[in-house]
Amino acid sequence: MMDKLLFPFFRCLLLSFLCFMSQKALAADDVTVTTYTYAEKDGQELKLDVYVDSTYQHEGTRPVMIFSFGGSWKHGSREVGKAMLTDFAQHGFVAVGIDYRLGIKQIEDSGVKIDASNFGESYAKAITMGIEDLVDATSFLIQKADEWELDTARFVACGSSAGAINTATAEYLICNRHPLVAGRLPESFNYRAIVPCAGGIWMMGTDTLTWERKPCMFIDFHGTRDQLVPYGKMAMGKLFAAFGPEYYIPQLKAMEVPYSQHIYDGADHVIALIYDNPFARQDIFSFLRRTIDRKERLMQVVHEENYGTAPSLRSFLDTLRGMGFQKLIAPTISPEGEGSHPDGIAPLFTLHASRSTLHSSFLTPHY
Numbered sequence: 001m002m003d004k005l006l007f008p009f010f011r012c013l014l015l016s017f018l019c020f021m022s023q024k025a026l027a028a029d030d031v032t033v034t035t036y037t038y039a040e041k042d043g044q045e046l047k048l049d050v051y052v053d054s055t056y057q058h059e060g061t062r063p064v065m066i067f068s069f070g071g072s073w074k075h076g077s078r079e080v081g082k083a084m085l086t087d088f089a090q091h092g093f094v095a096v097g098i099d100y101r102l103g104i105k106q107i108e109d110s111g112v113k114i115d116a117s118n119f120g121e122s123y124a125k126a127i128t129m130g131i132e133d134l135v136d137a138t139s140f141l142i143q144k145a146d147e148w149e150l151d152t153a154r155f156v157a158c159g160s161s162a163g164a165i166n167t168a169t170a171e172y173l174i175c176n177r178h179p180l181v182a183g184r185l186p187e188s189f190n191y192r193a194i195v196p197c198a199g200g201i202w203m204m205g206t207d208t209l210t211w212e213r214k215p216c217m218f219i220d221f222h223g224t225r226d227q228l229v230p231y232g233k234m235a236m237g238k239l240f241a242a243f244g245p246e247y248y249i250p251q252l253k254a255m256e257v258p259y260s261q262h263i264y265d266g267a268d269h270v271i272a273l274i275y276d277n278p279f280a281r282q283d284i285f286s287f288l289r290r291t292i293d294r295k296e297r298l299m300q301v302v303h304e305e306n307y308g309t310a311p312s313l314r315s316f317l318d319t320l321r322g323m324g325f326q327k328l329i330a331p332t333i334s335p336e337g338e339g340s341h342p343d344g345i346a347p348l349f350t351l352h353a354s355r356s357t358l359h360s361s362f363l364t365p366h367y
Helices: 002-029 078-090 103-109 119-143 162-175 245-254 269-276 278-293 311-322
Strands: 031-041 044-053 062-068 094-098 150-160 193-197 201-204 217-223 233-236 240-243 259-265 298-305 358-362
Touching: 031 078, 031 119, 044 078, 044 119, 062 078, 062 119, 062 162, 078 094, 078 150, 078 269, 078 278, 094 119, 103 119, 119 150, 119 162, 119 201, 119 240, 150 162, 150 269, 150 278, 162 193, 162 201, 193 269, 193 278, 217 245, 217 269, 217 278, 245 259, 259 278, 269 278, 278 298
Parallel strands: 062 094, 062 150, 150 193, 193 217, 217 259, 259 298
Antiparallel strands: 031 044, 044 094, 201 240, 233 240, 298 358
């Protein structure tokens, strides 16, 4: 008797699920993807994919999301952001995945071996190329703003790993009117927000960050035990320095710049892939709605634990050892005595973050 009662229930549940999935598929089908060439450099056509949901009801112009993939400036593809970009298109954005030149690959393909003697110079060159291409892609979209109904006051730039470093460093250069970006973007332009996923601001010739003007909002995701992109600060004197969110988020707070900092306690560079997590994307949508649509000036810090690690990074660390960076990857003890990395891989940078679960504070609201 119970089986007869339960069968119709489960059949309805299954039908509901299949209906939901078909609706999702139909929604994805409503997103069109068009490819454009935005520049040609070093014999390479640099392309961008534009995702638009033609069924999304909107009045006036649309916000823009620009995504830069990761891959250590050696590999990667703009297609890896497809799920995220489709999601943003379905939320009313014109979502754009971009190519950029892979500087480390170019250097290695030319026969130059990267070692401790040219590490900073090589990566600075790769980052410079990545920033130049991001800015040129942004400029291309600005030029298309009227034709494509884009809101140039609501450009958001997101990146993963190397792409996140390109994005965050580009924002720093924009705020300091650096020649690399000054001639490529309108003087008054800035992104409305940037979203670094395991990124940071990497610079040569300085061991501090000084902002000439206030940056845009940051929505930042980072693991405290990231082996590749430091959560805090790593400096080789004034030759080369990498600044992570533990360093620059307090600067944003002091400048009263809204931010959302997502700290993954104990997680490593696996957070570079957080953009593919639909719950993380919901956090991004929520923060953008609150700060842009409702004009809340919000500072938010979220802590998560036990997110996970990426054991495949072992081969990369072995490569670093071969480059002469043994001291950077020697086993270390954290301030709380937590010991080495749970996978047995010593982190490049052992840094500690407080263990609160969530706290938010408001700047002066503007409604």
